[in-house]
Amino acid sequence: PTRAIILIDMDAFYSQVEQVRLGLTADDPIVVQQWDSFIAVSYSARRFGIRRNEMTVLEAHERCPELRAVHVATYAPGQTDYRYHAHPDRQTHKVSLEPYRDASAKVMAVLSRPRHGLAPRFERASIDEAFLDVTEIVLARLAERFADYVPPGVAVRPDLPPAIDWTHAGRVITAADCEDAVALPGPLADGAPDPRDEPTWDALQLRVAADLCAEIRGDVLKELGYTCSAGIAHSKTVAKLLAGRHKPNQQTLLTEAYRLDFMRTVSFGTIRNLGGKFGDEVERELGITSCGDALRYPLAELQAKFGDESGRWLYRIVRGLCDAAVVPRSKTKTMLASKMFRTPLRTFADIRTWLGVLSTELFVRLSHLWEQEQRWPRTLVFTSRNPTATADRSKSGPFP
Structure with missing residues (x-):
C-alpha cells in the first residue's frame, strides 16, 4: 500500500516555549535573544517586520514598543543550574538551551504516543520536527470505517472509495495552489469536476491521516500549550515541503493527483540535499533553479x-518521489559542553572557573538523560584549542 507520512513542525518553537513559561498568549510579540541577536521570533512579532539576524534589540523595540525580548537561560560561575539572568554577559555566562531540549522531549513523547493501540513509526528530525509514518494506523481506521474495504494486495477490492469530504482536513493542495500546473487535455464541460479531484483509495488514506494529524496536533496544544504545523503526503520529502507551506498552526495535504503540479512550484533550495553543493552543481550544469525546470x-x-x-x-526527487523510510534515530552517543572565547583564557584561575561552568552544564544534561533512559557515560574527553597551535589538544579517561 502507499504510505501515509506526517511531518510535524513546531511553530517558532523557542518563542512558544518562552510564551508558555511566562504565561503569555500567542498574540503577545516575543523574541528569544542570545547575546546581541535573535534566535527565534514569534509570529506575532513577525507582523511588525521583525526578523532574525536583521536588526538589533533597540531597532526591534522601535518597530514594536510592546515587544518582549527574552534572553536564553545561562549558566554562571558558582551556580549549580541554568537560570534566566537579567543581564547575562558572554564573558562570564554560558548559554543553555536545556529549556528547549526539555520542552522538545515532552512534545516528542506526545507525537510518538500509540493511537488506538498502534504506535506510529517515529523519527525525530530535529529539536522541533518529527516524521510519523501512520500507515498502519490509517489502514486500521479504514478497515473499521468501511466494511467493504479490503487492504491492497487482496484480489477483491472496490474500484473507488466513497466520496471524500475534505472539510476539516486542513489546506488541501489543488490546481489553484499550483501556478505552473499542466493544463488538462481539453476544456472541462460546464460544471464538470476536475478528474484529479475524483476519489481514490490513496486520497482517502491521506484524508484519514489528516484526521489523525489534527488529533495529534490537538493533543500537543491541549497538554503543552504549543501549536504546530504539519505536512501530510505519501513521502517524507513532500510532507516536509508541505509543512512549511502554510504556517502557523495549520496542516497541508497533497494527494497523488496533484503531486507533479505541486512539485513544479518547488525551488531546489527547499529540498534536502539540493540546497548544497550538489544543488549548486545541478543549477550550473542545467541552468535551472526549480523542480519544474528539471522535469523536462x-x-x-x-x-x-x-x-x-x-x-x-x-529524476525522482524533483517529481516528489521518495522511498526514504521513517527510521527512529539512534540514542545519544556523545554529549558536549563547550565555550568559544573571543579573548583567550590566560590564567589557571580563569580555566578553573570555566571548567566549573561547563561541568555544571554537562552534569545537568546527564542527570536528565539518567532520569529518562538510565544511561551514564563511560569516557570523559577534555579538549582545548590554542589559537596559535596547529591542532587541538585532547585528554581522555574514565568518567567519574
Whole structure:
C-alpha cells in the first residue's frame, strides 16, 4: 500500500516555549535573544517586520514598543543550574538551551504516543520536527470505517472509495495552489469536476491521516500549550515541503493527483540535499533553479551528467518521489559542553572557573538523560584549542 507520512513542525518553537513559561498568549510579540541577536521570533512579532539576524534589540523595540525580548537561560560561575539572568554577559555566562531540549522531549513523547493501540513509526528530525509514518494506523481506521474495504494486495477490492469530504482536513493542495500546473487535455464541460479531484483509495488514506494529524496536533496544544504545523503526503520529502507551506498552526495535504503540479512550484533550495553543493552543481550544469525546470530532462540525460545513482535520485526527487523510510534515530552517543572565547583564557584561575561552568552544564544534561533512559557515560574527553597551535589538544579517561 502507499504510505501515509506526517511531518510535524513546531511553530517558532523557542518563542512558544518562552510564551508558555511566562504565561503569555500567542498574540503577545516575543523574541528569544542570545547575546546581541535573535534566535527565534514569534509570529506575532513577525507582523511588525521583525526578523532574525536583521536588526538589533533597540531597532526591534522601535518597530514594536510592546515587544518582549527574552534572553536564553545561562549558566554562571558558582551556580549549580541554568537560570534566566537579567543581564547575562558572554564573558562570564554560558548559554543553555536545556529549556528547549526539555520542552522538545515532552512534545516528542506526545507525537510518538500509540493511537488506538498502534504506535506510529517515529523519527525525530530535529529539536522541533518529527516524521510519523501512520500507515498502519490509517489502514486500521479504514478497515473499521468501511466494511467493504479490503487492504491492497487482496484480489477483491472496490474500484473507488466513497466520496471524500475534505472539510476539516486542513489546506488541501489543488490546481489553484499550483501556478505552473499542466493544463488538462481539453476544456472541462460546464460544471464538470476536475478528474484529479475524483476519489481514490490513496486520497482517502491521506484524508484519514489528516484526521489523525489534527488529533495529534490537538493533543500537543491541549497538554503543552504549543501549536504546530504539519505536512501530510505519501513521502517524507513532500510532507516536509508541505509543512512549511502554510504556517502557523495549520496542516497541508497533497494527494497523488496533484503531486507533479505541486512539485513544479518547488525551488531546489527547499529540498534536502539540493540546497548544497550538489544543488549548486545541478543549477550550473542545467541552468535551472526549480523542480519544474528539471522535469523536462529525461532520466538518461540526468544520469549521463551526474552519474547513475545521483541522476536517478534527482529524476525522482524533483517529481516528489521518495522511498526514504521513517527510521527512529539512534540514542545519544556523545554529549558536549563547550565555550568559544573571543579573548583567550590566560590564567589557571580563569580555566578553573570555566571548567566549573561547563561541568555544571554537562552534569545537568546527564542527570536528565539518567532520569529518562538510565544511561551514564563511560569516557570523559577534555579538549582545548590554542589559537596559535596547529591542532587541538585532547585528554581522555574514565568518567567519574
